Amino acid sequence: DQQVKQNSPSLSVQEGRISILNCDYTNSMFDYFLWYKKYPAEGPTFLISISSIKDKNEDGRFTVFLNKSAKHLSLHIVPSQPGDSAVYFCAASETSGTYKYIFGTGTRLKVLA
Amino acid sequence: DAGITQSPRHKVTETGTPVTLRCHQTENHRYMYWYRQDPGHGLRLIHYSYGVKDTDKGEVSDGYSVSRSKTEDFLLTLESATSSQTSVYFCAISDRGPEAFFGQGTRLTVV
Numbered sequence: 001d002q003q004v005k006q007n008s009p010s011l012s013v014q015e016g017r018i019s020i021l022n023c024d025y026t027n028s029m030f031d032y033f034l035w036y037k038k039y040p041a042e043g044p045t046f047l048i049s050i051s052s053i054k055d056k057n058e059d060g061r062f063t064v065f066l067n068k069s070a071k072h073l074s075l076h077i078v079p080s081q082p083g084d085s086a087v088y089f090c091a092a093s094e095t096s097g098t099y100k101y102i103f104g105t106g107t108r109l110k111v112l113a
Numbered sequence: 114d115a116g117i118t119q120s121p122r123h124k125v126t127e128t129g130t131p132v133t134l135r136c137h138q139t140e141n142h143r144y145m146y147w148y149r150q151d152p153g154h155g156l157r158l159i160h161y162s163y164g165v166k167d168t169d170k171g172e173v174s175d176g177y178s179v180s181r182s183k184t185e186d187f188l189l190t191l192e193s194a195t196s197s198q199t200s201v202y203f204c205a206i207s208d209r210g211p212e213a214f215f216g217q218g219t220r221l222t223v224v
Contacts, residue, residue, distance in 0.1 A: 006155070034212055043117075043203055043215035044156070051211075089156060091213075099144050099163070100171065101205070101213050105155035 003027045004092050006104035014112050019077040021107050023090030026071065030092035034101070035064060035075045038087045047088075048075070080111045116140050117216040119204050125222045132191040134219050136204030138184075145187040146171075146205040146213065147179065156203065162187055194223045 005024045013019045021035075031052040036044035050057040050064045050073065057064050063076045077084055090104040116139030126132050136145060147159040148171075158171030160179040168179050176198060178190045191198055201220050207213040 032211055036215075041218075043205075043217050046212040046214065049211050091156075095209070095211070099207060099209060100158060100161060101146065101207075102158065102172070103148070103156035105153065 001026070002105075003030075004090055004102050004104040006090055006107050008107050009105070010108040010110070012110045012112060013080045015082055016079045019075075019080045019084065019109055019111070021075040021077075021088050021090075021109065023073045023075075023104055024071060025073075025092050027092070027094075027102075028071070029094050030102075032093045032095045033064070033066060033073050034091045034093070035062075036089045036091060036103075037084075038089060038106070044089055077109075080109075082111050082113050085109055085111045117204060117206055117214060119202075119216040119219050121219060122217065123220045125224060126194050128195060128223055129193050132194050132221065132223075134189045134202055134204075134221070136187045136189070136206075136216060138187075138206045140206060140208070140214075141184060142206040142208040142214075143184075144207045144209070144213070145181065146207075147177075147187065147189045148203045148205065149173065149200040150203060150218075151200050159189065159202075191221075194221075196223050199223045 034049040035047040038044040066073045087106045091101045118137045146161040148156045157173045162168045162181040204216040205213040
């Protein structure tokens with residue numbers, strides 16, 4: 001049973017517009033959520049995170065929103081740039097426990113110039 | 114970049130042979146992880162370690178074993194490789210969060 005789900009395998013967005021990537025989770029014990037970006041033939045790189053005590057975290061063009069009651073988080077990229085084209089993974093962990101990071105299946109974002 | 118080195122970076126092996134992948138870190142981080150990445154499945158946790166000689170199973174541990182005799186090294190062993198273990202394997206490290214840092218990956222092909 002998948003604890004972290006990314007239901008959109010792919011997304012295409014025009015350059016300059018907003019990209020919204022979504023993630024759902026089922027385990028209410030998760031208290032830390034992260035987004036990673038992955039280019040082909042490279043390891044995933046950390047992008048942005050959010051603690052369960054917050055509902056929003058911003059870092060430049062990237063904002064993550066957390067809706068705990070809905071067990072849903074989203075990553076907004078504004079404005080989208082061609083260099084943002086990559087696979088984005090959502091991940092969740094229990095920071096009071098074993099620090100296991102459980103990942104979703106990923107969303108491939110393509111930003112069109 | 115976090116100091117994580119995976120070796121080998123590419124390997125082709127035959128079904129039924131044992132294979133060991135190595136992850137080496139220079140960050141002195143407590144936690145180390147092995148993931149596999151497959152199309153349609155994303156990144157799935159195989160095993161992880163929370164200290165020297167302390168390891169536990171992840172989501173897809175069958176057919177894999179791990180060992181951590183030193184803080185800096187985490188070994189993943191496929192006792193008898195099968196074609197279903199053809200994948201890209203990533204090692205990651207963390208130090209009680211918030212994020213984990215990943216290595217470059219090892220592409221393993223079992224023929």
